[in-house]
Amino acid sequence: MAQLRSIGHLSWAFAALGVLLLSACDPASQSRADGSPPLPQVVVSTPLQKTVAEWDEYTGRFAAVNEVEVRPRVGGFLDSVNFRDGDIVRKGDLLFVIDPRPFEAELAAAHAGLAEAESRLELATRELTRASDLRRSQAVSETVLDQREQERAAAQAAVMAARAEVRQAELNLEFTRVTAPISGRVGRHLVSEGNLISGGTTASTLLTTIVSLDPIHIYFDADQAAFLRYVRMAQAGTQPSARENQSRVVLSLPDETAFEHEGRMDFLDNQLDRSTGTIRARATFSNPDLLFTPGLFARIRLLGRGQYDALMLPDSAIGTDQTRRYVFVVGDDGIPQYRPVEIGPLVDGLRVVRSGLEPTERVIVSGLQRVRPGAPVTPVEEPLADAGAPVRNAEAVQ
Structure with a gap:
């Protein structure tokens, strides 16, 4: 038993000696010459320097460049619907047909009226010629000649009126074929075949709607602080005005993380909204694959x-x-010295420091919780590297 106790005492002695040796090798645990506790160890680095560009992010909503309510110009019974709901249509495509027979009859009557007017004009012209010949021989009075001239002028006016009626009847017959006024996607048909529809007035029957898709607009609102900042930058020449230059805009859809779609600013309203203090802006994007749809948020x-x-x-x-x-x-x-700073967005995992710091100063980047104002520390220098995190509202310029 005495031998076992001796072996145990030796083991504890060796363990204590090992701890003392490890402590002597650790600079952070070494006591200072005056016997005071060791200084806390912190990691310091100089700020990373990069050329960056900051972006402002807004929520916008797509809207069609052109949107048309299709209404008939003449009334009648609807004969046919010549498209499928939701189709892509081209300008001039036939959409609806209104029963043309009443308008064909009106056109025939207009042609008959024109023929009658032309016949009266021919008769009035002959009578005027005859009266002119008789007047040279003093066979008729000046009053008779004036009367024949007036009758011929009235006949000419009647012909012009009859021709206008023919043209109007032709237009009415043409309007029985309702065609697409623009290219785009057509909505559902709102009136079925066989219904009586009205046309030619502000209360004409709504048949369907068409919205254009390529290109497409997106509208968004900027607050007055951002608006003033843009104006100041344009006045200082650091950034061109959106009113005079088609500034670059990037877009991300709700199911996307990257901003891969590029467009251009093309409109900024002439006043701020009095109730919200925001100004309406618009950008235009090409949409060849028709992915962007009016009403979609982005x-x-x-x-x-x-x-x-x-x-x-x-x-x-x-x-x-x-x-x-x-x-x-x-x-x-x-x-350590306390230094207030103004910060900006994240870029590649690092935070932009806008003011309050010099490029050559050593900043504590690890061990901040061990720092006490006015108390010295043991700095260990390590260079900074990009963290590689996703970019948020800013990007490094290559």
Whole structure:
């Protein structure tokens, strides 16, 4: 038993010696010369520098460039519907046919009226010629000649009126074939064959609707703070005005994560909405595969700031003090200094620091919880690298 106790005491002695050796090799656990506790160890890095471009993100809604309510120009019984609901139609395609027989009869009557008027004009012309010959020989009075001239002028006017009636009858007959006024996607037919419809007035029967799809508009609203920022940048020359230049816009659909669709700004309203304090803007996108549909929501981004050289840090280096953000900068004396900063968006996993920091300053990026203002630390320098996280509202310029 005494031998076993000796072996146990030796084991504990060796273990204690090992712990002392490991502690002596760890700089963070070494005591200082004056016997005070070791300084806390922190990781410091200089900010990463990149040229970035920031984007403002809005929610927009697609709207057709052209939208038409198809209504008849003449009334009558609907003979046929010549499309399938939801079809893509081209301008001039036949959509509806109204019973043409009453209009064919009106055209025939108009032609008959024109023939009668032309016959009266021919008679009036002969009588005027005869009266002119007789007047030279003083066989008729000047009054008779004037009367014949008036009759001929009236006959000419009657012919012109009859020709107008023929043209009107031809148009009415043509309007019995209702064609697509624009190219696009047609809606469902709202009136079935055999129904009596009215036409030619503001209360004409609505037959269907057509919306154009390529190109397509998207409308969105910007708040007045963003509007003023855009105006200031245009006045300073750092970014062109959206009113005068078709600024680039990128778009992402609700089921997409990347902003892969590119369009151009083409309209900015002339005043802000009094009730919401926002201004309406519009961008145009090409839509060759007809993926974008009027009424669909999407996220859009437009350049919020011109390109600039940014300082970037990981979020772990940035603390929050009520409403302010701050970092700790370590100088040559090893004492952390509190530094308020203004931050921006994430770019490739790092946070943009807009102000409050110099490019050469060493910032504590790890171990922030061990820092006490005015208390020295042991800095360990490590260079920063891109974190590779998804880009949010900003991008690095290659």
